[in-house]
Amino acid sequence: MNPALKSLTRLRVGQSKGAPASNKPCLILALICEIQAGHVASSRIPIDTRLVTRYCELYEIATGERQKANPWLPLWHLSSDAGPNGRLWAPVFHDKLEKIAKQFGQPKSMSDIEHRFVAADLDSALFRAAQDKPLAFEAAAVVIGQYFGHSPAAQQALHDYLGLAFSSGEYEKNPERLEEGVHEASQLQARSAAFRSLVLEAYDYRCAASRLRYISPDYRYLVEAAHLVPFTESQDDHPTNGLALTPNLHWAMDNHLIAPGPDHKWHVSPTIDALVSDNRWLCELDGHPLALPRDSRWHPAQGALTWRLDHLQR
Template sequence: MDDQIISDYLYYFKKLKRGVSRGLGKAPHKPVLLLSIISLIRKQQITNNRIFITAELVLEFRDIWKKLVHTKHTENFALPYFHMRSEPFWYIVEKPGKNLILTKSKSIKSFRNLKENVAFAEINKDLFYLLTQSHTSKILETALLENYFPTKYQDFWENNINLEESRIEYEIENTDSKEYREKLVALKNTLNEEQFDEEIFVRGGLFKKTVPKIYDYSCSISGMKITSTHNVQMVDACHIYPFSLSNDDTVPNGIALSPNLHRAFDRGLITINDNYIVRVSPSISENESVFSLSQFEGKQIALPEKSSWYPSVEYLSWHNKEVFIL
């Protein structure tokens, strides 16, 4: 690629427009977000120039913030994601029919407002290409570190493990439902509303990632398994007892289902009894098809390796009584 293009992005990265707080200096949020994006591109968790708001990106932002930022600035993912639009390489794409709610100072109102109204952000395709190439990615990453975190960047590459992500995944896999709910209550009492919304989003994202992994990325009813080199997931993590009612993102409240069976389960057209046998609602009428629901009547579902990960019998009973259509 033309050396002039690389030079242009080096200039943009070194001249980021940043807010200034009295007594704190210039905000570190934008360089931390760019470093987070570079990291996820390197890990192949971002695979094109559309930057979606994901649990992985928020966690990477948090992790890099902890490593590099030692001022009293408030850690806030929504701010740089929104305000990066003032840079010549970043474009916010709103969801159809949605509008961002801004404060009087023209800032984003909240993380919730951001994720409800923004579909994704786009970076220039030539920038994305540069960030996929190890040599130019390293040049741009080093420029950010040297320019904005000159006293901290030397040990930045030493530890690539995201400890917070590992801790939350451990809680999702190994904490019982009561303890998990108590953990969320404690977090709600210690975090502000913005931080708590972000925390719930992150935990929900890791639930969606963890449950399919435990079921070997296979639908527990149909056995469907599709993998892709583009990090596309075709098996859903389905809550048995909706999170909005249960506040439970632990593995026993989840089951891996293909999208059509996930929808059928949520709408009560199928359920699973306490012997892990599929039942199909007698209310349905369908044509003969390889996609029919009736073919799964009486089928034993595939279960995870550990019995502690089996779907909660208590939650399945709730689904049988409250959701399943007889």
């Protein structure tokens, strides 16, 4: 077995209900997914929303108890494990905290983690292994077999998740492929997952209309990824054909009651009676600027915005 992968069989995990605790194994799987998706470019791993969300998703699949994921625990305790070249996981502490970090004790929240460090160094050999797709698959299989052997259902669900994550990651690394038409039904789920991931991250999980941003304690998002030109018509899952919207505004746009225009402003259908108080939440949106991603690569396509405005109910 590859030495980097062998180190994954020796994680120091506790026990939960008579089986290995899922925290550290799920964090390792999350790291493998993020590296394969191209969102981690070096062995210095940012502790960001993407990684923590991925971990919570995997923990929920493995245990069915997302609210107990407590991501701060594996992010802290993984540093006690050995990798092929030394420490498997080494937090990069903020200035002046390195010498006193151990005095803080166990963190009790993600806020505690962020006050201590926002990145950690993954063992370089393990990072290189996770970059190689066949080795990454093997590493995931080692982790799943070693720590989830007590539950065949969890093993299968995790393998299914990893398969989709790796396929979606290929699109995330090559978003231009999301503009191509779909030729195989097996592509749809991976494309959809990549579209959602890229759009929500581009908008920093903030609604492009209301500007609301909320991430729950177990890392679920208020916003959804909405197509500008419907996929059934465009076959286009590129993030420039999408916006992040709250569910109610996603519904309103899909029903052509509101539309973002090429002028980067929101427009409200004249069929909505502004004198009805229940309609105020929509009418007040008229003329408001469209919130745009910071990265201009992901700004909505002008043609897609024109399509939306052209299809506004008149």
